[in-house]
Amino acid sequence: MTVAPQSTNQNPITQAAAVVDLGLSACEAYGRDDLAGRLAAAKRSLTDPSVHIVVVGEFKQGKSSLVNALVGAKVCPVDDDVATALPTYLRHGDEPAAELIFEGDPPRREPVELKDIERWIVEDDPTPRTTGVVSAPATVREEQPRPAGVEVRLPRRLLAGGLVLVDTPGVGGLGSAHSTASLAASSMADALLFVTDASQELTRSELDFLAQARQMCPTVVCVQTKTDFYPAWRKVRDLNQAHLTAAGTDIPIIPVSSTLRSRAVAANDTDLNNESGFPELISFIRDRVRGDATTRLASEAAAGVVAVAEQIISQFESEKAALADPAAAQQVVAQLTQVKERVEALKSAAARWSQTLSDGIADLTSDVEHDLKNRIREVIAEADRAMEDTDPADTWAEMQSWLESTVAGEMLANYTLLRDRATALSEQVGQHFQEASGEVLRQFPVFNPTPLAGSVDVDHNIDLEKMKVGKQAMVALKSAYGGAIMFVMIGLMTGITLGPIALGIGVIMGRKGLRDEKKKQVAARQQQAKNAVRRYCDQVSFVMGKDSRDTLRRIQRELRDHYTALAEELNRSNAEALRSATEATKSTQAERDKRIKDLDAELTRLRQLKQRAEAVTAG
Amino acid sequence: MNLLDRTRSVLDRARQLYRGTGHEPRLAEMGERLDEPLRVAIAGRVKAGKSTLLNALVADRLAPTDAGECTRIVTWYQDGHTYQVTAHPRGEQPRQLRFHRDAGAIEVDLNGLAPEKVTSLTVTWPSQALRTATLIDTPGIGSLSDQVAGRAFELLAPEDEETPADAVLYLLRHLHRNDLDFLRAFHDTEVSQPNPVNAIGILSRADEIGVGRLDSVASARRIATRMAADPNVRRVVQTVVPVAGLLAETAATLTESEVAQLRKVAELPVREAESLLLSADRFVQQMPELGLTSIEREALLARFGMYGVRLVISMMRHKVATTATELAAELTDRSGISDLREVLSSLFFERRDVLKSRSALLALDRLTRTEPRSGSEAVAAEVEEIIASAHPFRELQVLSAIRAGWVTGKPDVVAELERLIGGAGAATPLRLGLPADADDPTVAAAAGDALARWQRRAENPLTGHELAIAARVAIRSCEGMLAALQERR
Known part of the structure; x- marks a missing residue:
């Protein structure tokens, strides 16, 4: 095994891939296929890194035009009136192709002609989404389920390297249930392009959305569109920059013109392309967004190599210690034997980390459930209070949209609680494992969760495949829960409805002389409305509760499997060390000297590998 | 006895009843208001084009407009014999303010008054258009400043008083959930229920719908028709009219020199003109040989917008309209402002008496409920009697019932x-x-x-x-x- 001198100005992915390859051949050379498995998983995600950029914004701000202009093709339909209704995922492919994605586990895919996707993406019925309710599918599509998204593959340089652009439906009133769903989705994205046109300053709801999104997503950029059409775009940009600064966010603004860019691409006009502002946006995407994501991936993969190298190094060092001093060899063997027992204990269910995990999950399950119940109860109480003073006949429509968006907001808060607590638990379990393993074999550092393992096999939607936080819990969360949340919410919005409230003509025609009768009717309607609210909340709690329990179970399984495998690795390393140390006590001086020389050479190589991997980790 | 007379008589009764109390001025105002022109408020989200539309309706550039958020104080524009601006500071006597006109728009010198202390401004201006209706310009909702946004609500849906507007033009850019909440607040009253009788929706900035394509206005018309048929919209506004406020405002105040400037562009070879008109930046910066300064060009853009500039040049080139007069007529026609005037007159002005009575009766109803005194039940009963029996009100009630889908x-x-x-x-x-x-x-x-x-x-x-x-x-x-x-x- 040789280690080539490292080149510094290479793409981090290439560097990481080279280091991982070296690590893999080391594993093979030393017969450690268990360690190789981990590296193989890291390598898979390096060869297909997915970086999700989600394009969000209000209705009719030019999101689809922006996406089209970015890839230089008319993929997403653009119209004055009808709007995008399905998320569209654009990723790289050698041939243009499109697939419909249907909900399911795993999601069902169905190829579709590229030219036909428009019919799926746009709204069937261009009635405005005033209450945040997604319009019902048209009759033509009633025979088959509505797809959850459309995936388009295009041979574009921008997309090569794992970039996935996601065009989303307009949130139709930021602050609605729909926008909460978009926020949930953005927590899974690597970057968020927030689209607002140059016709006016950011509004209150846009600014609120941006501030929230900033907390959910590591990279947020505000793209100001239609600069060709609005002469005062510079002024609007400056005003917006001031608003963003005042809101305490560091979100940059990139002004662009999709019209100019599309023309520039068609006419191959470099000047016009520069005028469009797209070069800046593209280099932002390329350097900041993809750069950040690939650096993260590369450093995570390299960290895996470091851990693997360390395990083998410590195994060789024990052997070397036993070889170097025959007198001490017995002691080393005795120590390693002791360690063996402790590693066995580490593997058992009685180990502290394992206890922490099962107790933690049990606590978390009940806390999350309690939190959700509490939240829903408060929503109901607030709804009841609101209805005391009003006649549902007048306020029902508002009530519905209020309820939907409030419940969605509470669901998001509940999900955030689950995410944060699960992350903390994962850290705690890791720490306990580390402590226990450190105690038993101080020389074996434990590599805390490989974030890349176990996730590659799940191919769901924008959120699932790759992740930004290097925590095992996030993997489980993203694949089990986070992925679902957007759809859970949208599903709730379409699947669970409050239903209309029956009205008597008395409401409208009633004279004041009929006040008593009117009062009675109002009271009846209030009762009806309250029941409807309760029914709705019950269903939401039911769906959401089941979802959380499943997620937590999955997190538990993933963490348990992960640490058990790690304990198994340690066990194996220890066994190897023990075996070689025992052999060392029996060998002759000449054999020993030769072996020590070999070991020294191997150790040097391993240390070099470790160093090189560390360099990649440091970025 | 017609509706207006009945309203007057019940008002008189109330005035006698409340004589000597602090409510006398309020009642006196209700009476005066019956004879004033209809008060029409122009409301909508931030940057919906409220001030621009006001200018278009008055056919003069009175209200200042800007790319940033501009109107921050509720401003009344009413007809009068002299030109004057009055401020109504909170809790103080109204005072007259100095003003000057900056490129047409009225610039008011608040003379040391803090804007947040001023409840409203009144601009008195001799104008034919203001004789039929007093127009009220409001700050936009969705403003980043909660206080500014609150002012529109205060005006249209005050907590403890009658709303000072008889009718409202509600500007929508594209339908937004907040818009509907806002309209409901305005209509949340006993007589009207959620009631579309005194509101018209306007799809504003219609020239921007297609982001500069010349068929934008046709597109806007289609969208407005679709919106007007939406049940959620129907229950709050009578109809939706598309209006390109900027085109209308400019058409009403078009000058020969502006036309001459644009003619220079129209006379360019087609390819060069197209390249120049590709973007706002190009229009301002390229072709210095054109003989137009960048300041002149920026002014043209501010007056016409990209759509307007492209439209005028296309009309000049195709000889659809070439002189200032022809262009003004053509722009007015395409802006939709004439349609709006027609709709206003059939839905508001012809129903003036009903809307006026309605405002007064609403105010009386509120007064008798919140400030009862011996004898006020009789007044309340009479108000109720008018509301329940007067045929125009019955019509309005059925109308809103139909609109609500009941x-x-x-x-x-x-x-x-x-x-x-x-x-x-x-x-x-x-x-x-x-x-x-x-x-x-x-x-x-x-x-x-x-x-x-x-x-x-x-x-x-x-x-x-x-x-x-x-x-x-x-x-x-x-x-x-x-x-x-x-x-x-």
Whole structure:
């Protein structure tokens, strides 16, 4: 095994891939296929890194035009009136192709002609989404389920390297249930392009959305569109920059013109392309967004190599210690034997980390459930209070949209609680494992969760495949829960409805002389409305509760499997060390000297590998 | 006794009852308001183009407009003999302010008054357009400053007082959930219920819908029609009219020199002109040889917008219109402002008395409920009696019931009912679906037919309960039309 001198100005992915390859051949050379498995998983995600950029914004701000202009093709339909209704995922492919994605586990895919996707993406019925309710599918599509998204593959340089652009439906009133769903989705994205046109300053709801999104997503950029059409775009940009600064966010603004860019691409006009502002946006995407994501991936993969190298190094060092001093060899063997027992204990269910995990999950399950119940109860109480003073006949429509968006907001808060607590638990379990393993074999550092393992096999939607936080819990969360949340919410919005409230003509025609009768009717309607609210909340709690329990179970399984495998690795390393140390006590001086020389050479190589991997980790 | 007289008489009674109390000025104002022009508030989200539309309606550049958020104080524009601006500071006497006109727009010198202390400004301006309606410009909702946004709510849906506006033009850019909440707040009152009778929706900045394509206005018309048919919109506004406020404002104040400047661009070879018009930046910066300074070009963009500049140049080139007069007429026509004026006159101005009475009765109802004193029940009862019995109010009630989807029946029957009780406008020919210039015998015949038809419907046992009640109102409307024809003869 040789280690080539490292080149510094290479793409981090290439560097990481080279280091991982070296690590893999080391594993093979030393017969450690268990360690190789981990590296193989890291390598898979390096060869297909997915970086999700989600394009969000209000209705009719030019999101689809922006996406089209970015890839230089008319993929997403653009119209004055009808709007995008399905998320569209654009990723790289050698041939243009499109697939419909249907909900399911795993999601069902169905190829579709590229030219036909428009019919799926746009709204069937261009009635405005005033209450945040997604319009019902048209009759033509009633025979088959509505797809959850459309995936388009295009041979574009921008997309090569794992970039996935996601065009989303307009949130139709930021602050609605729909926008909460978009926020949930953005927590899974690597970057968020927030689209607002140059016709006016950011509004209150846009600014609120941006501030929230900033907390959910590591990279947020505000793209100001239609600069060709609005002469005062510079002024609007400056005003917006001031608003963003005042809101305490560091979100940059990139002004662009999709019209100019599309023309520039068609006419191959470099000047016009520069005028469009797209070069800046593209280099932002390329350097900041993809750069950040690939650096993260590369450093995570390299960290895996470091851990693997360390395990083998410590195994060789024990052997070397036993070889170097025959007198001490017995002691080393005795120590390693002791360690063996402790590693066995580490593997058992009685180990502290394992206890922490099962107790933690049990606590978390009940806390999350309690939190959700509490939240829903408060929503109901607030709804009841609101209805005391009003006649549902007048306020029902508002009530519905209020309820939907409030419940969605509470669901998001509940999900955030689950995410944060699960992350903390994962850290705690890791720490306990580390402590226990450190105690038993101080020389074996434990590599805390490989974030890349176990996730590659799940191919769901924008959120699932790759992740930004290097925590095992996030993997489980993203694949089990986070992925679902957007759809859970949208599903709730379409699947669970409050239903209309029956009205008597008395409401409208009633004279004041009929006040008593009117009062009675109002009271009846209030009762009806309250029941409807309760029914709705019950269903939401039911769906959401089941979802959380499943997620937590999955997190538990993933963490348990992960640490058990790690304990198994340690066990194996220890066994190897023990075996070689025992052999060392029996060998002759000449054999020993030769072996020590070999070991020294191997150790040097391993240390070099470790160093090189560390360099990649440091970025 | 007509509605206005009945309202006046009950107001008089209330005035006697509350004589000597602190409510006298309030009652006096209610009385004066009955005789003033209709007060029309222009409301909408931030940057919807409220001030621009106001200028277009007055055909003068009075209200200042800007790319940033501009209107921050509620401003009344009313007709008068002299030019003057009055500030109404919170809790203080109104005071007159100095002002000057900056490129037409009125720049007010607050003279040390903090803007947040000023409840409203009143601009008195001798103007034909302001004689039929006093216009109220409001700060946009969705403003980043909660205080500024709050002012529009304060004006249109005050907590403890009657709303000072008789009717409202609500500007929508594209439909936003907040818009509807806002409208509901305005209509949340006893007499009206959620009521579209005194609100018109305007799809504003219609020239921007297609982001500069020349068919933008046609697109806007289609969208407005679609919006007006949406049940959520129908229950709050009577109809939705697309208006390109900027085009209308500019058309009303177009100058020869602006036309001459644009002609220079129109006379360029097609390719060069196209390249120049590709973006706002290009229009300002490229082709210095054109003989237009960048300041002149920026001014043109501010006046016409990209769409307007492209439209005017295309019209000049195709010889559709070349002189300032022709261009002004053409721009006015395309801006949709004439359609809006027509809609305003049929839906608001012809119903002026009803809207005025409605405002006054609402105010009285509120006063008697919040400030009861011995004898006020009698006044309250009379107000109730007028509201319940006066036919125009019955019409409005049925109208809002139809709009809210509470009256059901065959679609064409419901549509006829809506028209008959004044859904498309209060004028008799409009109610009967006849051309405006139909002669009396035709009108009489149509009214007679409608009367018979609705009598049948009202008596038909298969007619739904709600529709039957509404039918009785329709019968009364037909009788009223026939009676009016009789009088004229």
